[in-house]
Amino acid sequence: MRPGAPLTATASYRQPGVVLTDHRFSVPLDHDDPAGERIEVFAREAVASAHGGHGGTDLPWLVYLQGGPGCGANRFVGKEAWLGRALQDYRVLLLDQRGTGSSTPATRQTLPLRGGPREQADYLTHFRADSIVRDYELIRRELTGGAPWTVLGQSFGGFCATHYLSAAPEGLHTAIITGGLPTLDGHADDVYRAAYPRMARKSAAHYARYPQDIERARRIAAHLSEHEPVLNGGYRLTVEAFQSLGMLLGTKDGSHRLHYLLEDAFVRTPAGIELSDAFQEDVQANLSLANRPLFALMHETIYGQGERPTDWSAERLRGEFPQFDPGKALAGDAPLLFTGEAVQRWQFDCDPALRPLRETAELLAARTDWAPLYDTARLAANEVPAAAAVYHDDMYVDTEHSLRTARSIRGLRTWVTDEYEHDGLRTGSPRVLDRLLALARGEV
Incomplete structure (x- = not known):
């Protein structure tokens, strides 16, 4: 089975206004050892019923990068929150990041399968943004046939999107970030x-x-x-x-x-x-x-x-x-x-x-061997259309750190607002997503 190939046949079903399709993928635990142990990653595809559902549309893909870390993707019912706006333009992928939701969950119940605390800690070093983005890249090539897709990163998902711009910009058509521009070099x-x-x-x-x-x-x-x-x-x-x-x-x-x-x-x-x-x-x-x-x-x-x-x-x-x-x-x-x-x-x-x-x-x-997450030279030469919402006095992500990072990413357009808190994407939809898509597309 090639990396990123589906583990099981997809299953489709309907909710109000939406056709959902479940996917399961096999990915390497350690992407530097593709022949080694594999884990399972779960993703749920959503397409508006008006577009014909699974297999009935050539809409581009938008993949949602969930906040957290450690949180599974939203379990929406129908076109809740920002999803309804996104489904107007995209086929949306809601992916449980490795270790969360239905993606080989890592919990007090499952981690002892790895062994003792030392083995558990070593295992978890493969659950940061770098490994998550490499999962996305394997899955992208499987689902899109190699075409780039748009990412929407909320909170920690924005950290993942920033790493994506650093590590694999060729996989991105557009990057949208909400409340999630990280410090690039801060401890x-x-x-x-x-x-x-x-x-x-x-x-x-x-x-x-x-x-x-x-x-x-x-x-x-x-x-x-x-x-x-x-x-x-x-x-x-x-x-x-x-x-x-x-x-x-x-x-x-x-x-x-x-x-x-x-x-x-x-x-x-x-x-x-x-x-x-x-x-x-x-x-x-x-x-x-x-x-x-x-x-x-x-x-x-x-x-x-x-x-x-x-x-x-x-x-x-x-x-x-x-x-x-x-x-x-x-x-x-x-x-x-x-x-x-x-x-x-x-x-x-x-x-x-x-x-x-x-x-x-x-x-x-206590670990002292963390790999760098951001390539500042590559970000400074970025060519991917990108936009970010920075929430004034965001409790979870420092505004000054975010703006410093924004200035380090070539072409990134920012929308700084005090109309919303950190959950603005959820509570301010569709206006927040509308605004950011327009910024990234150069429409405003």
């Missing part, structure tokens, strides 16, 4: 040193909108510091874990969702005041990484380049920002600041889906 320390002030600003904006939440958050933190409960699903809720609910604050409705979560935290019972079951259930759903454990394992590795280890960067850098110390809030001296978009050791203690992977994570954090 993880540079990323988190810029991130903590953004987290503080997002916390301040939340409290300005909902001042009553200052006391609510403080009261919850005080309760957790005394009791440290284990939630119904087994998650150990510490004060630090509670602070990480700030991950919500980088999305359009996240501040409102956080507010509603906080307002019903406590309930009176025969035993006294306790955290309500509803609050515990919502917190567990927001904090557990059971459905995307690679996010925790691989998050800092996406910044690994060269011999310098990432070494739990977010955890180390937090000490430079004492305002995040919950002791200040518990003493009544300051509001409790929320964090987000950061992975730290405590998550591997608190989350039952991550506990068995703690030593594997330690080995990845």
Whole structure:
């Protein structure tokens, strides 16, 4: 079987306005050893019913590069979010990146098949953007007959798109990036040193909108510091874990969702005041990484380049920002600041889906042999039409880092906007995709 060839026959089915076709591909685990071990990659093709469905159209391909890292592709129903706009012009491929979704998932249940922590860590070195893009290239040649395609990269998917422009621009017709222009040469320390002030600003904006939440958050933190409960699903809720609910604050409705979560935290019972079951259930759903454990394992590795280890960067850098110390809030001296978009050791203690992977994570954090991800000379000579949305004060991806990278990619056109948060592609469709396609096509 040649590299990238389908493993199974495709199966097609319908949803409202869309014909979907499932594909499975065999790809090398290590692309530098194509005759070695192979893994399976799953992709779902979507074509608008109006275009005739599978096999009935000669539309060009658009492949969606999912955010994350460690997240499977969106499971849309019909023409949700940006997909409806894309289907007007393209046949769309929604691909589960290796290790996610239905693509040889890497979890606490499956990784022990590789052996112990050392073997698991070595295996996971093949799950970064460089390997992901090489998967795309094998699949592109199979599906398009060698014709280039358009990529739409959201968040980490934009990091993958930037690597694609570095490593295989011949495979690209157009590159569209939303909230995902990475720093080209910055270490993880540079990323988190810029991130903590953004987290503080997002916390301040939340409290300005909902001042009553200052006391609510403080009261919850005080309760957790005394009791440290284990939630119904087994998650150990510490004060630090509670602070990480700030991950919500980088999305359009996240501040409102956080507010509603906080307002019903406590309930009176025969035993006294306790955290309500509803609050515990919502917190567990927001904090557990059971459905995307690679996010925790691989998050800092996406910044690994060269011999310098990432070494739990977010955890180390937090000490430079004492305002995040919950002791200040518990003493009544300051509001409790929320964090987000950061992975730290405590998550591997608190989350039952991550506990068995703690030593594997330690080995990845200590690694000193990361390959470079971006070819700056090639980016400076880029000829692929490209456009990127940069969200002003994006909580997850630093705006200044993104703009510096944008200036390093020849011909890339940027749209800097404060109308949207990091999830603008989802919440602002079809306007966001419309705007970026027009930029890339030179129509505006």
